[in-house]
Amino acid sequence: GNTFYDVRIPGLKLKVIQVDGQNIEPVTVDEFRFGPRETCDVLVEPRDEAYTIFSQSMDRTGYARGTLATRVGLEAPVPAVDKPQWLTMADMMGGMGGMGGMGGMGGMGGMGGMGGMGGMGGMGGMQGMSQAGMQGMDHSSMGMQGMNHGTMAMDHSQHAMGGMKADASLTVPSTKARHAKTEYGATTDMRVDMARTNLDDPGIGLRDTGRRVLTLADQHTIGGPLDKRGPGREVELHLTGNMERYSWSIDGVEFGQFAP
Template sequence: MRLRLINSGAMTFFDVRIPGLKMTVVQADGQDVEPVTVDELRIGVAETYDVIITPGDAAYTIFAQSMDRTGYARGTLATRAGLAAAVPQPDKAEWLTMEDMMGAMGGGMAGMNHGSMSSMDHSNMAGAGMEHGNMAGMAGMAGMDHGGMAMAGASSQVRHAKTEFGPSTDMRVDMPRTSLDDPGIGLRKNGRRVLTYADLHTIGGPIDPRGPAREIELHLTGNMERYTWSIDGLAFGQSTPVHFRYGERVRVILHNDTMMTHPMHLHGMWSELESPDGQFQVRKHTINVQPAQRVSFLVSADALGRWAWHCHLLLHMDAGMFREVVVA
């Protein structure tokens, strides 16, 4: 049986599994991928996955828990009406690690005494898996105020726009994580085989064999206390369009300088995600960028006109994490 999973929610990441059944992923965002068999997958707003399952003569629960573990949706797969299967208990909520919040630098701060960071204030932050729209407090980090500070140990490879330094941006990450094999907060070492972007390989390779003629780097920014969201520190109404030249091949680099995962969606053109070493990975229209993560993808500007480019979390998009793209 082939199931098409579509996250049509407004603000929720779902972690989906069918206890008792393996799922073989065969499409991502409508594009064929090399089959990969997993127990569970995380699906961001606007993402789609097609999976193949082989059910027996029994009932099964399709279980989709929210990232912050405050709720779930469930459905039933059965051979006849009236059958139902047990519904699992949601997993325990987990807090963000220092590496989640500070990138590669955070790995060296794992033993840091949070009490020495009492000036931080993200008391409205959903630390437990970052279920967007249900903001819970973050244990051990109450009162921390980044005040727009850049993380120490800055890498010369990271370029921050001047517009990132202001009240709408409460942190910047100078040593972002680049790996694609991290399933994300709440899914690590849970005893199940969880899908990651590193598992996804689009069949047939890239749609365009050319390398990029230029690069565009943008930072996903926000202020957790003010709950403002932007790109390079500028909300949509303050920004100018991003310009692509018609027919060009361009590399886009996104840095997530926030503590939330953002499903970034570029309308009109495919985003071809690259591995950390620059190899073609997977073709998608929506790419989840985890906290303190850097991703890069190639775009062929083959669609003339004005296009939307935004975080697909509704409140983030409405608050300003949105840019216009002009292809001319």
């Protein structure tokens, strides 16, 4: 949480023109989140005054600041760090339609430190894991349960596939997860039955600030997708693991156990 930062310049809009070296259709925001090795190129139009470049850590334990000014010695007010927010099950599990996959969570006694999760009354419409919400897992996070890697929220239905028609059913990501047998065991302590593609989720700590935050849904390559073909099939991969053991796997199979 302290290696991902939320960046803004109070009093100025940020026009994002490039993300991670890729030119995108310009989008104007108040704030963006990024992490190690990520880049975000923005344009600003400052007036003849000082501005604070404010970058607070995602866990809200501290911040870094800089000053954008027309001459040496000018400073602008430094905003207060936002209040930290607790991660909830909404940030880790999809639609929460049926939590039948939580059989492996019998040993939840050690979760007493989750007092901030008291407001979990209506869990029916909970959002899926967000890259932004669990950045270290982002860029997220992206709710890999049932993610359709062929579409990534882009409508390819109008594109030809070398003379072959794209399957119209693949233009919308699946929401019902299909679990492999390998996902049932000690290495997986929960499963998501109702996945959600939450590319428009700003992430934990940024959802209700009143500020316009850059999301993955805002980022469109200039000229459209580089690959114009429509989706031919859906490849469903599940990010699985056991949080108490801090072990992670794909479809319940750990690295080294996969067949070629």
